[in-house]
Structures are given as C-alpha cells and as structure tokens.
Amino acid sequence: MPTHDASPGNGRADGRPAGAPKPPRPWDVFARARTALDAFEHIVGGMGTAILALIMLLWLIFTAAACLFGVGLFLVPGTLRALRTVTERERERLSRWGPEIVGPAPGPTRLRQAVADPATRREVGWVAWHAVLGTALGLVGLTLPLTSATDAAFPLWWQLVPASAATPSIGLWTVHDWPGAFAVSLLGIGWFAVILGVAPGMAWLQAWPGRRLLSPPPGTDLVTRVAELTATRAAALDAHAIELRRIERALHDGTQNRMVAVNVLIGASRRAVSRSPADADALLERAQDAAEQALAELRAVVRSILPPVLADRSLSDALSGLASSCPVPCRIDADVDGRYAASVEATAYFVVAETLTNIAKHSRARHATVTVRHRDGLLRLRITDDGRGGADEHGGSGLAGIRKRVEALDGTLTLASPPGGPTTLEAELPCGL
Missing domain, CATH: 3.30.565.10 (Histidine kinase-like ATPase, C-terminal domain)
Structure with a gap:
C-alpha cells in the first residue's frame, strides 16, 4: 500500500507543498476587518485634530508675521494657550488608543520664554507635521472606504447614470457592458483588501508625530520620581524634627518640672526632719506624689513615641x-x-x-x-x-x-x-x- 511522505522536503500531510502559506481562515479575515475598522476610527479622530492643527498652524504663521510689526506680541499669550489646548486634545486622543501621554507643566505666556521652552517648540513642530500629514492621511482614510463601496456596488447603479459617468473610481475607462461592470465590482473588492492591509499602518503613521513630539522627553519620569523622593525625604526629616521638638517640650515642660519639684520637696523635708517630723512627712508625701506624676508623664511620652x-x-x-x-x-x-x-x-x-x-x-x-x-x-x-x-x-x-x-x-x-x-x-x- 503506498504511503505519503509528509517530510518538509516532499510536502505536508494536508497536501500543501512545503513552505506554502496556510489558507486564510474566516476568523482571521474578521479579525483583520475589525483591526481595519478600529484603525479607521483612529484616522477619523486624527482628522479632527488635524483640522484643528491646520487652523492653529495658520494662526501661528499670522501671529509670527504680526510680531514683526509689534502687534503680534499682544496675541502671543492667547496663541500659546490655544496651542496648549490643541495639543492636549491630541494627547487625550492618543491616550485613549494606547499608552497615556502626560502633558508638560503649564507653558510660558511670553514670546521669549516660549522660544526657549523645549516643550513649546515640540508642540509647534507637531502642529506643522499633523496639519499636513494628519490631514492627508485623514482624507485618504475617508476616501478609500467610499471608493471601495462605490466600485463594489457598481453593477447596481452604472446604468442609472449617463454613459460618460459610468467609470470606476480611478476613471481609467468607461463601462459599456455587464462584464465591465462586474470587473469594476471586483476592483472594489480589491480596494477593500487594500484597506485591510494599509489602514493600521496609516493610523500608526498619523499618530507617530504626536507620540514622538508630544510625549515627555526621555528621563522625565525619572526626574519626576527623584523630585518626589526629594520632597518626601525633606518631609520625613521635617516630621522627625517636629517629633523631636514635641518630645523635648513634653520632657522639659512636664517631666523635668516635676522632677525639679521632687528635688525641692526632698531638700525641704531633709531640713524639716530635725525640727518638725510631721512637716517632713507631709513634704515627703508631696514629693512622692510629684514623682508618681512625673513617672506617669514620662510613660505617656514614651508611649507617644512607639506604643508598647x-x-x-x-x-x-x-x-x-x-x-x-x-x-x-x-x-x-x-x-x-x-x-x-x-x-x-x-x-x-x-x-x-x-x-x-x-x-x-x-x-x-x-x-x-x-x-x-x-x-x-x-x-x-x-x-x-x-x-x-x-x-x-x-x-x-x-x-x-x-x-x-x-x-x-x-x-x-x-x-x-x-x-x-x-x-x-x-x-x-x-x-x-
């Protein structure tokens, strides 16, 4: 009985040649479609911030030109606030689709400070990049699905338009018969395949300037953490100093005074022993009471340091x-x-x-x-x-x-x-x- 060799050199047990790719499974196609849909959602959102960036870029150019005549200096504070508002909008958008992007501290409000501020310069660079690249990718991202849907449905509408308008989306030829109409429909399906392949890359490319220019510079988290640790160390030292002062006051104002009173009473009782034993006994009793009070206060101070x-x-x-x-x-x-x-x-x-x-x-x-x-x-x-x-x-x-x-x-x-x-x-x- 003949047998089949399923070794890598002669093919596989399922009949596919060695090295041949696996046929696509239905759920793989659906996963790609879902990924492409999410990517287009990102692209549409990026199109919104790209329009804002384009408006901001035009306003920055106008403000810079007005500064040459001195009038733009009055526009600088408002322009910088608007710039920060637009960039924060993009940071929020990118943070919803990936790692959170933390914005910088409140920015400068004067031209000289803004020119010297690295975060502001990076934000201006993002506005220029996103206004051009983000808008272009957004337009392409909106056009591709419409193109695919229009061509895929071409057999349904090509006879309803004038003969000169019965052309596919790329407009290279005019359709006169049904085979040509179905060929355009296949072209629409091809556009859909292109969408599945390029949409995630387009979304990544549209978001790249924001993640590159609006993210904190490398080492920012470490610097922030060092600042926090420095502040908490100072707070710990301050709290320790306050606690030492509290203990010192408790010992000085309470226990020390009690012990001084005990010493005075014992000295007085020693002098009164030979003259009046009854008075000496009363003084010793008062000294004992003062010593007990001092001991109680000392216990309270010790317990306040670390309760037993x-x-x-x-x-x-x-x-x-x-x-x-x-x-x-x-x-x-x-x-x-x-x-x-x-x-x-x-x-x-x-x-x-x-x-x-x-x-x-x-x-x-x-x-x-x-x-x-x-x-x-x-x-x-x-x-x-x-x-x-x-x-x-x-x-x-x-x-x-x-x-x-x-x-x-x-x-x-x-x-x-x-x-x-x-x-x-x-x-x-x-x-x-």
Missing part, C-alpha cells in the same frame, strides 16, 4: 485602645492579617491618634469610625466623623503633620471635609505585603 501595645500585640489592639480613650464614641473596623513594618504601624497609629484628637477638639461630632484594610500591598485607613466639617490643612489642626508623616513613607493622604460635614480622611501606606 504595637510591639506586644497588634495594630488592631492599639487602635482599639485609642478608640476606648477617645471622648467621641468611636468604632474600629479593622480587617488586617499579620504584622507590618514597625514604621508602617507607627505611622498608622499616629494618623488615627492625631485624627481622633482633632475630631474630639474641633469637629463637634457625635460618632466616628476608623476602617482599616489591607489591599494590593497598601494599608488603607479611612476615618470618618459626622461633625460640622470644614477641616483645613492650613488651619493649624495637625493635618499638615499627618500628611508629612504619610508622605514620608511614600503614601498618599486624601481629605474631604465640606462645610456641614461629614469629614473623611483616607490614607494609603505601602506595606509590601
């Missing part, structure tokens, strides 16, 4: 202790597993403690809620109260210090406190778990 309950038990237990000592009724809803870095737990404790203190002092709230969750490597804190609202970070309520402590850990803080309440403070702390 955080090390001995858990963050949930520490927050429950804060809630129990808060003058405003407070509910703790903590759903966290495991332990976190000591700096993270200490910052979370500080945020909750300071916020509950502010609620008790300023909010006139009747109830507060603290919610703690761990999601996506972040420890999320949400503190709400039903008070009068109107909390302001610049009002000296300690919110600025809370923000510095949170940002020192590369976290984020969000405050919503409309007049009349409620007030919601949300903090997110990276915890790496």
